[in-house]
Amino acid sequence: MSLRGIMGFFKKHTANLITATRIIFLPLLYYFVYYDMRGAFLITFILIGSTDFFDGLVARKFNMVSKLGKFLDTVADILFYFSTAYFFYEFFPEYLIPNFPLFYIFLVFYLGSFTVSTIIAKRPIMLHTSLLRLNAVFVFSLVILSFLMSTTYVLSAILILFMIGLTESMLIFIFFGPADQDTKSFISLIKKYLEDMNFEIRVDEGCKKH
Structure with a gap:
């Protein structure tokens, strides 16, 4: 492959490559946890975790959104955030x-969300609703804050918010069927539905007048 071809590949798949780094470098965090290298862990965790923000930003800004990208992002999120739970337990069991x-209740909601999406959309989908995106930021921040202060109650609040977000995700699938992964919220879909209904009513009224 020529240099031009290589550059073209990287340009076309930049967002996916950013997402992939979240998977590729994840074992480094396990290494740092195993040897209790907290400083190295924290720096690497921040760098890897930040890719969850930048991959989506790059994909949307440069029109790189793809099915592969969404699949990779889902896999990367599952691996990263479940690993984060393990890291949190190792460093901050208290x-x-x-x-x-x-x-444990959160896990039930999490599995429920995947089950509902699999039944309705024929594949497991983790929606990126506004609330779930916000929760991801909270989880990312939680680990960093835990190096500085007690976060027992902060974690409680995050788990509750996550369960609310997962409930919203299930409701989206139940009421609206297969949904786009980047659906913002249940309310936004209701608003769109009402707007579409209003448009259809106006069209029908216009047809009747003619």
Whole structure:
């Protein structure tokens, strides 16, 4: 492949490559946790975690949104955030253990969300609603904050917010069927539905007049 071809490939798949780094470099975090290298872990965690913001930004800004990208993003998110739960347990068990009951309930909601999407959309989909995106930022920030302060109650609040977000995700699939992964919210879909209904009514009225 020529240099021009290589450059073209990177230009076309920049967003996907950014997402892939979240998967490729994840083992580094396990290494740092195993050897209790907290400083190296924190720096690497921030760098890897920030790709969750930049990949979507690049994809939307440069029109690189694709099915492959959405699939990679879902896989990367699952691996990264479930790994984050493990890292959190290893470094800060005193904050996580009191939240075990909530965490187990959260897992039920999480699996429920995937089950509902699989049944309705024929494949597991993790929606990127505004609330779930916000929760991802909270989880990312939680790990960083935990190096500075007690986050037991912060974690409780995040788990509750996550369950609300996952409930919204399930409602979207139940009421609106297969949804785009970047659907903003249940309310936005209701608003769009009402606007479409209003448009159809106006069209029907216009046809009747003619």
